[in-house]
Amino acid sequence: MAELIDRFGREVTYLRMSVTDRCDFRCVYCMSEHMTFLPRAQVLTLEELAFIGETFVELGVKKIRLTGGEPLIRHNVEELFDHLGALPTLQELTFTTNGSHLAQYAERLKQAGVKRINISLDSLKPDLFKELTRIGELQQVLAGIEKARQVGFQRIKLNAVILSGRNSAEVLDLLRFALDRGLDISYIEEMPLGSITEHNRGEAFCSSQHLRDMIGQEFELIPTSENSGGPSKYWRIPGYNSRVGFISPHSENFCSTCNRVRLTVEGRLLLCLGNEHSIDLRSVVRNHPGNKDKLIEAIMQGMSIKPERHYFELDNEPQILRFMNTTGG
Numbered sequence: 001m002a003e004l005i006d007r008f009g010r011e012v013t014y015l016r017m018s019v020t021d022r023c024d025f026r027c028v029y030c031m032s033e034h035m036t037f038l039p040r041a042q043v044l045t046l047e048e049l050a051f052i053g054e055t056f057v058e059l060g061v062k063k064i065r066l067t068g069g070e071p072l073i074r075h076n077v078e079e080l081f082d083h084l085g086a087l088p089t090l091q092e093l094t095f096t097t098n099g100s101h102l103a104q105y106a107e108r109l110k111q112a113g114v115k116r117i118n119i120s121l122d123s124l125k126p127d128l129f130k131e132l133t134r135i136g137e138l139q140q141v142l143a144g145i146e147k148a149r150q151v152g153f154q155r156i157k158l159n160a161v162i163l164s165g166r167n168s169a170e171v172l173d174l175l176r177f178a179l180d181r182g183l184d185i186s187y188i189e190e191m192p193l194g195s196i197t198e199h200n201r202g203e204a205f206c207s208s209q210h211l212r213d214m215i216g217q218e219f220e221l222i223p224t225s226e227n228s229g230g231p232s233k234y235w236r237i238p239g240y241n242s243r244v245g246f247i248s249p250h251s252e253n254f255c256s257t258c259n260r261v262r263l264t265v266e267g268r269l270l271l272c273l274g275n276e277h278s279i280d281l282r283s284v285v286r287n288h289p290g291n292k293d294k295l296i297e298a299i300m301q302g303m304s305i306k307p308e309r310h311y312f313e314l315d316n317e318p319q320i321l322r323f324m325n326t327t328g329g
Helices: 046-058 077-085 102-111 126-133 138-151 168-181 208-216 281-287 292-303
Strands: 014-018 063-067 092-097 116-120 155-161 184-188 233-236 243-247 260-263 268-270 278-280
Touching: 014 046, 046 063, 046 077, 046 281, 046 292, 063 077, 077 092, 077 102, 102 116, 102 138, 116 138, 126 138, 138 155, 155 168, 168 184, 168 208, 208 243, 268 281, 268 292, 278 281, 278 292, 281 292
Parallel strands: 014 063, 014 260, 063 092, 092 116, 116 155, 155 184, 184 243
Antiparallel strands: 233 243, 260 268, 268 278
């Protein structure tokens, strides 16, 4: 079986699959307040998602992350977790969630084979949390985090997008919350995807180095070579089990080691977060149902157009007009 190696010699071993563009939050950095979502006919069925995921695993993908939107609001999504979790050569099945439905699904997803989860948490202040998510209830998310801890996933990681003047004063509070509970945490520089009017991205930007400087005033950060298969660079704090990660698409470009591709819920295989290079896999699986050779041919074509890197500019109009929820969070 062919390996997924792009023209720059990078091996693709990680697939992020969006199962829905819908979400029960409207986070200010992810989507506009009044979103138009895809008609059902344009969305890949769970069976199509399973077929594509299975094919990627046969091509050497070792890790699949299910994303959204919010993946847990997709009807019967547990069936997709079950199918992928049963693939013998898939080393890791993970997912990213806003936590709003995690208390209900945590135990079921662990049974399906999920070992690690990422939970978005940008504030521990109920009012600010609602402001940043426009809709979300903090207590609901905290209950989901606690349930996940009780269920006993191997690792739970919090993801915090830090915006200057909004939640930047909570960097240490979020860290203490993670350390006290044995959770990992990653701080993320805002991705400039989609046109927003809610805030100025240039003014809201917080670099990873700035955050490390803030944390370093209270905690000793020791860099490590640990790798979770994604873009986070990890640090450790002596005396704690938690890993502290930084995802830095602006200030510390990680494209040279990119091992990822994304499948949008409408079936576009995105070869880069910050470029529009893509292959339409939906047309392949619908025009040639069950034909794995045709699907493999299209995926291999994608390897030949995967770009070398992205270029993000904070102060200009976004080059990528799709929002993060349609990209796969």
